[in-house]
Amino acid sequence: MLRLYDSRLSGNAWKVRILLTQLGMPFERVTLDLATGATRDPAFVAKSRFARIPMLELEDGRTIVESGAILTYLAEGTDFMPVDRFSRAEVTSWLMFEQADLLRNLAMPRFYAMRGMTAQMADRIAVFHEVGYAALGKLEAWLTDREWLVDDRYTIADLGVFAYVSMAGQGGYEMERFPAIVNWVSRIESRPGWVPLIDGEKA
Numbered sequence: 001m002l003r004l005y006d007s008r009l010s011g012n013a014w015k016v017r018i019l020l021t022q023l024g025m026p027f028e029r030v031t032l033d034l035a036t037g038a039t040r041d042p043a044f045v046a047k048s049r050f051a052r053i054p055m056l057e058l059e060d061g062r063t064i065v066e067s068g069a070i071l072t073y074l075a076e077g078t079d080f081m082p083v084d085r086f087s088r089a090e091v092t093s094w095l096m097f098e099q100a101d102l103l104r105n106l107a108m109p110r111f112y113a114m115r116g117m118t119a120q121m122a123d124r125i126a127v128f129h130e131v132g133y134a135a136l137g138k139l140e141a142w143l144t145d146r147e148w149l150v151d152d153r154y155t156i157a158d159l160g161v162f163a164y165v166s167m168a169g170q171g172g173y174e175m176e177r178f179p180a181i182v183n184w185v186s187r188i189e190s191r192p193g194w195v196p197l198i199d200g201e202k203a
Contacts, residue, residue: 002027003057005048007034009114011107011163012067013054014197019074019159022193068095071156080156090150094157097135098164105132106164109171118172125172132168136178139165143180147187154191162188167197 004020004027006013020027032038032053039051047063048055056064056073064070072095075081082088105128112121139161142149149157166185169175175182188194 001059003030004028005030005032005044005055005057006053007032008198010053011167011197012103015067015159015163016054016056016070016074018193018195019071019080019156021195022191023074023078023080024193025074068092068099068160071095071160075156080154080159082151082155084151087151091155091157094149095160097138098161101135101138102132102161103164104128105135106168106171106173109173110164110167111171113171128171129173132173133177136165136168136173136181140178140180143184147184154188158184158188163197 002020002025004013004016006017006029008031017029032044034053038044039048039053044055045051047057048065050065052065054065054067054070056070058064064073072081072092082091108128109118109125109132112118112125118125146152148154149161162185165181166189
């Protein structure tokens with residue numbers, strides 16, 4: 001059976017859990033406590049070369065790290081990944097955009113808010129917001145006349161970008177400024193097999 005190493009509040013791991021569930025693939029979930037330094041344990045580092053989650057361990061013991069790589073691996077040969085070469089490149093470009101332009105700028109203000117550090121880190125949050133709002137503006141423009149990011153259908157491009165965007169409000173982002181994004185997030189949450197970040201709760 002596949003084994004997914006994750007943490008309770010990781011958006012990157014959440015993407016993988018959603019896809020595994022939507023694909024109907026059974027997996028064992030190993031939830032690590034990052035606060036205790038679990039990802040620095042030598043046994044874990046031996047499996048996850050970058051010492052972070054998510055990590056997917058295959059049935060034969062090989063491991064895949066980085067959420068985009070895991071999503072791509074799992075989606076291969078399914079409806080979640082286009083067959084067309086150009087469309088596949090489009091999917092990859094969105095996964096890269098999310099990691100480069102969105103992830104840190106959306107995740108860090110949320111991280112500070114969860115730890116009650118919003119006032120203390122206000123200057124840093126303002127910098128993250130400046131860059132994050134610009135990236136969200138690009139996403140909003142693309143979605144204004146589209147339902148999905150690639151080929152007018154739900155793919156891992158949508159799932160890969162979705163996680164931290166859907167939680168941006170927790171980091172002080174005014175998401176009402178982005179109606180197309182808000183509607184797109186709702187469409188993803190309505191997909192069969194979607195699961196919340198925390199069992200029994202909304203993200």
